[in-house]
Amino acid sequence: MTLAAASDSPLSEEAYREAFGVVLSSRVRLARNLRGLPFPDRAPPAVRADVLRQVREAAAAELPVQEILAETTPLFRQRLFEEHLISRALLEERPESAVCLDESRRRAVMVNEEDHVRLQAIRAGLALQEAWADANALDDVLEQRLEYAFSSTLGYLTSCPTNVGTGMRASALMHLPGLVLMNEIEPIIRGLNKIGLTVRGRWGEGTAALGHMFQVSNQITLGLPEGRMVEDLEQIVKELAVHEGHARERFRRERRRAAADLAARAEGLLTSARLMTTQEALERLSELRLGIALGLTKRIGMRTVDRLLLDVQPAHLQSLAERAMDSEERDEARADRLRAELGRRTSRRTKRNA
Amino acid sequence: MLCESCHQKPATVHLTQIVDGKVEKHHLCEECARKQGLDVHAEPMDLGNMLETLKGQLAQLKAASGAAPEAGGAACPSCGTTRAEILKSGRMGCDLCYETFAAEMLPVVLSLQHADQHMGKVPRHASERLKTSVEQTRLRRELDQAVAAENYEEAARLRDRIKALPAGEGTA
Numbered sequence: 001m002t003l004a005a006a007s008d009s010p011l012s013e014e015a016y017r018e019a020f021g022v023v024l025s026s027r028v029r030l031a032r033n034l035r036g037l038p039f040p041d042r043a044p045p046a047v048r049a050d051v052l053r054q055v056r057e058a059a060a061a062e063l064p065v066q067e068i069l070a071e072t073t074p075l076f077r078q079r080l081f082e083e084h085l086i087s088r089a090l091l092e093e094r095p096e097s098a099v100c101l102d103e104s105r106r107r108a109v110m111v112n113e114e115d116h117v118r119l120q121a122i123r124a125g126l127a128l129q130e131a132w133a134d135a136n137a138l139d140d141v142l143e144q145r146l147e148y149a150f151s152s153t154l155g156y157l158t159s160c161p162t163n164v165g166t167g168m169r170a171s172a173l174m175h176l177p178g179l180v181l182m183n184e185i186e187p188i189i190r191g192l193n194k195i196g197l198t199v200r201g202r203w204g205e206g207t208a209a210l211g212h213m214f215q216v217s218n219q220i221t222l223g224l225p226e227g228r229m230v231e232d233l234e235q236i237v238k239e240l241a242v243h244e245g246h247a248r249e250r251f252r253r254e255r256r257r258a259a260a261d262l263a264a265r266a267e268g269l270l271t272s273a274r275l276m277t278t279q280e281a282l283e284r285l286s287e288l289r290l291g292i293a294l295g296l297t298k299r300i301g302m303r304t305v306d307r308l309l310l311d312v313q314p315a316h317l318q319s320l321a322e323r324a325m326d327s328e329e330r331d332e333a334r335a336d337r338l339r340a341e342l343g344r345r346t347s348r349r350t351k352r353n354a
Numbered sequence: 355m356l357c358e359s360c361h362q363k364p365a366t367v368h369l370t371q372i373v374d375g376k377v378e379k380h381h382l383c384e385e386c387a388r389k390q391g392l393d394v395h396a397e398p399m400d401l402g403n404m405l406e407t408l409k410g411q412l413a414q415l416k417a418a419s420g421a422a423p424e425a426g427g428a429a430c431p432s433c434g435t436t437r438a439e440i441l442k443s444g445r446m447g448c449d450l451c452y453e454t455f456a457a458e459m460l461p462v463v464l465s466l467q468h469a470d471q472h473m474g475k476v477p478r479h480a481s482e483r484l485k486t487s488v489e490q491t492r493l494r495r496e497l498d499q500a501v502a503a504e505n506y507e508e509a510a511r512l513r514d515r516i517k518a519l520p521a522g523e524g525t526a
Contacts, residue, residue, distance in 0.1 A: 033449060038433040042447040114445070136475070148477045149449035152487045154463065155472025157449040161463050164452075166474040196468070223469025225492070 003173070004083065005106065005124040007306040017302050021293050022241040023126040024173045024213075024306065027084070028135040028230070031158045031167035032117040032142070033149040039159040040097075040112040048096035048112050055111045056100060058145035062138060063100035063109055070095050075324065078315035084122075089113055107138055114159045115167075117142065126241070128170055128234045132226060135168075155222060165222025170230050172237045173202060177212040177290040178247030181255075181262075188243070196220045197236060203282060210279060211286035211309065216240065252294045263291025267300070271343045275328070276335040281312040288342075300342055308341055357383035359390075367392065430454040471495075486519050493519075 006020040033039060034054065037047055056066055069077060069086070070093050080086045085108050086099050097112040110118040119142065121134030149157040156167040163169070179185040189199045198219045201209025216237055218229050252259050266287035269280075276284075289305045291297035310316055312334050318325055321333055357365045363383035369392065382390070429436045435447025437455060446452060452459055464470055473492045476485045493516045500509040 035449060036432070038435075038448040039446065041443070041445060042433050042435055139475075140478070143477050143479065147479045150477050150480055150484070151449075151452065151472070152484050153471055154452060155474060155488075156477075157446075157452055159445045161444075161446065161459060162466055164463060165467065165469070165472045168474070220467050220469065222463065222467040222472060224473055226474045229474075 003306060003310045005122050007303050007310075009124050009303075013301045013303065017293060019125045020306070021302065022175055022244050023237060024175060025122055025124055026126060026128045026131045027120055027122045027171050027173070028128065028131040029118060029120040029169045029171075030135050030139055030156075031115040031163045031169075032119070032139070032146075032156055033158060034116050035147045035149045037116070040114065040116060041159065043112075045096060051116045052096045052098055052111050054146060055109065055117055055142070056098065058142045059100045059109050062141050063102050063107060065101040065103065067099050067101075069093070069097045069099065075315050075318055079319055082310065082313045082315050086110055087113055087118075107134060109138075109142070115163070117146070126172060126234065126237060128172065128230045128237070129227075132168075132170065132230045136226070162219075163221050166224075166226050166229065168221055168226050168229065169217050170233050171215045171217035172233070174214050174216060174237070174240065174244070175212055175286065175289060176214050176240075176244050177286055178244045178249075178251055180209075180212050181251050181290075182247045184243075184247055188240070192216065192236065192240075193219075195236075197233065211282035212290075213282075213286070213309075248290065248294060252296075259291075259294060260296055262287050263294070263296040266291060267297055267342070270338045273335045273338070275331040276312075276338060277331055278313060278334070281334055281338065282309065285309055285312070299344075304341055308338065311337065355381055357381065357386050359383070359386035428454075482520065490516060490519055 003024060005025040006016075009016060009020070011019060034051055037043060037051060040048060040051070043051070052068075060066070067076075067080075069090055074091070077086065077091050080099060081088065081091055083105065085101065085105060087110065090097055090099070090110060090113055094112065097110070100109040100111065101107070106123070107121050108119070110120075119135060119138055121131045121138060123131045123134070151157055155165040156163075158164050158167055176185060179188060192199050196219050198215075198217050200215045200217075202213035202215055203210035216233070218233050220229075224232075266284040269276075270284050270288060273280075285305050285308055288297060288300065289302060292300060292302045292305065311320065314330055317330055317333055317337070320337075325333060355365045357363050358381050360383060363385065365381035366384055367382045367387040369380040369382065369387070382392075430447050430451045431454065432450035433448035435451055437458065440446060440451065440455060446455075446459075460470070471491050472488060473495070476488050493512050497509055497512040497516065500506075500512055
């Protein structure tokens with residue numbers, strides 16, 4: 001969903017690049033627990049079942065799409081994970097765990113993950129304040145029916161002390177190829193760590209972040225009102241986006257040949273390969289995305305690339321094909337899909353006639 | 355502010371710790387902080403670090419009390435989680451664990467969060483006293499900041515708002 005949030009937008013290609021070129025989406029997550037009950041990892045099945053029932057009832061009006069995860073297939077769960085709607089922990093078959101969603105999938109609640117309630121709201125682009133407002137409103141609805149574990153000093157009490165206080169993790173999904181290619185990302189990550197922010201690869205960790213996609217989020221959850229935390233993060237994300245813009249521009253000017261080669265090579269591979277792994281697809285799509293942002297690739301729209309960043313992932317690919325595939329079949333289906341979406345019209349016609 | 359140890363370099367490391375239930379604040383320069391064994395550039399929210407910190411704090415407690423506190427296997431009366439289990443998993447068993455193991459947990463929370471007081475949202479179901487308590491603490495801290503910044507107009511406004519609050523539990 002963090003990726004789909006932008007590509008669903010009705011904007012024109014130019015406005016889309018302007019709005020989502022660097023910050024793809026904003027997310028706010030709140031951790032909550034029910035008062036007087038053991039946290040999910042310590043709770044006996046009967047307590048977990050009771051929590052599940054209470055939370056589902058409380059969320060029913062706002063989040064009518066409710067999936068008991070133990071009743072779903074691993075492929076279905078993997079797809080939810082790729083959409084950022086459930087965590088890695090819920091990929092495993094955990095009894096009495098569920099996800100509740102609204103129709104747009106922009107608001108979600110995980111039940112009986114590490115905490116009894118993990119609710120999230122996602123917005124396209126840089127809209128952390130709006131995402132916080134959505135999450136806060138959803139939390140208001142839930143607490144009409146649920147009594148939360150709360151202390152006047154430590155705030156909302158969570159399974160892990162790293163979340164105590166507001167229970168809030170606000171994050172922005174950022175595409176930072178300029179800073180990576182100009183070797184400027186590492187000192188920036190260190191600097192952000194020092195001021196209480198975390199930078200993680202969306203896929204993979206640290207500078208090995210696949211496809212130059214990073215999540216920037218608050219580390220500290222205690223000691224400031226949520227609105228201030230979100231405001232501070234938004235300010236940093238804005239500054240980081242400006243740095244990224246400058247780095248991209250320098251990359252285009254100072255390493256002109258390398259930039260042209262990178263974009264053309266990515267387009268070539270994506271439109272010619274017959275087998276492609278997820279990793280390679282994400283890396284080449286990121287380079288193509290940069291090429292589009294720099295005006296080096298004009299034929300392909302950024303929105304198409306953003307949709308593909310989600311669709312090339314294993315569970316999405318298999319859902320689209322409506323069948324389970326082994327690794328090589330997936331690599332072939334992925335390459336087929338990339339050629340069909342990104343190839344020139346003539347080559348698509350040729351393929352259909354063949 | 356100068357380092358309270360060497361009194362020469364500016365203090366850039368601000369340490370808050372709880373000793374015998376009292377909050378102590380220390381202001382040190384990087385060099386002196388390192389001499390005292392503080393990892394200045396530790397990433398604060400890393401779970402591994404947190405566990406190390408927790409273990410360190412427990413070792414200190416053991417040394418201070420001269421006995422092995424877990425010998426009796428202190429357990430949370432509500433969920434039965436023991437201190438050893440919390441150490442192992444880094445997770446609390448239930449909301450009451452935060453009270454049961456407050457002596458160990460508060461320093462850990464401080465070192466992770468660099469704060470000791472919630473200033474954010476308060477649940478609707480919370481008692482009026484609880485709401486007032488959080489609001490009062492928040493306003494008092496804003497008042498301190500306003501005074502420090504010599505913003506006396508704002509300070510007066512905040513003082514009036516604190517006065518207008520119903521009698522609460524006081525600062526927590």
